[in-house]
Amino acid sequence: MTRDLFEDDAEVRREEGTAAVSSSLPLGPGAVVLRGRALDDAAMLLADLRQQVLARAPWRHMVTPGGFRMSVAMSNCGALGWVADRGGYRYDPRDPDSGRPWPPMPASFARFAAQMAAGAGFDGFAPDACLINRYEPGARLSLHQDRDERDFDQPIVSVSLGLPAVFLFGGATRAHKARRVPLAHGDVVVWGGPARLHHHGVLPLAEGTHPLTGRCRINLTFRKAGPARP
Ligand code: MD3
Ligand code: FE
Secondary structure (H helix, E strand, C coil): CCCCCCCCHHHHHHHHCCCCCCCEEEEECCEEEECCCCCCCHHHHHHHHHHHHHCCCCCECCECCCCCECCCEEEEECCCEEEEECCEEEEECECCCCCCECCCCCHHHHHHHHHHHHHCCCCCCCCCEEEEEEECCCCCEEEECCCCCCCCCCCEEEEEEECCEEEEECCCCCCCCCEEEEECCCCEEEECHHHHHCCEEECCCCCCCECCCECCEEEEEEECCCCCCC
């Protein structure tokens, strides 16, 4: 059996299930996977998600400008929320389904995201948007870039919870062949630098159930979407 050069012993141990360890895996300039870094906080993040966010802004399947219903269900919290509709993609201070502002970002979310960003070298990360994605088996996200934020120098922090997924990490152009990166419950990825504008996606989720989420994967993405001084 061959292993990738970057795979260190900690990761091998984790994959073999012998110890609760965490490791850092550089994916490329500006992108780092922090394996298992959310394991201790997962139950708290999921409880706050349900009570503080989903209670006020329930899951919904948005429709793309091209008229396709997204297989991923979404919600948002924070001052701004990412929205897709027939008019395009944008950040909006209001939930179009309720007409009200998105639920505030739970204190636990903001604290955790800032901690993870700082650990990857981005001090002072203060997200104003958290897009929450729910994948049920079969749901996928096709290759795209995140370009709706104002300042691409700000990183994006992602937290994977529940069922595992295969993440596709492409390049600066669509032609670049995407690399497959498995993301498991508790994995955190910080996307900054050149990686911030790379194409990426998620393969169709495999069937399964997870003790904390049931039959789905939930991904939190923390963003600084608005201007530095609103
Ligand atoms: C790489 N979400 O919400 S998270 C998205 O697993 C999104 O739900 C995926 O792509 C998910 O836009 C992937 C990891 C991620 C998020 C933002 C990125 C990777 C990124 C921005 C630039 C490069
Ligand atoms: Fe994305």
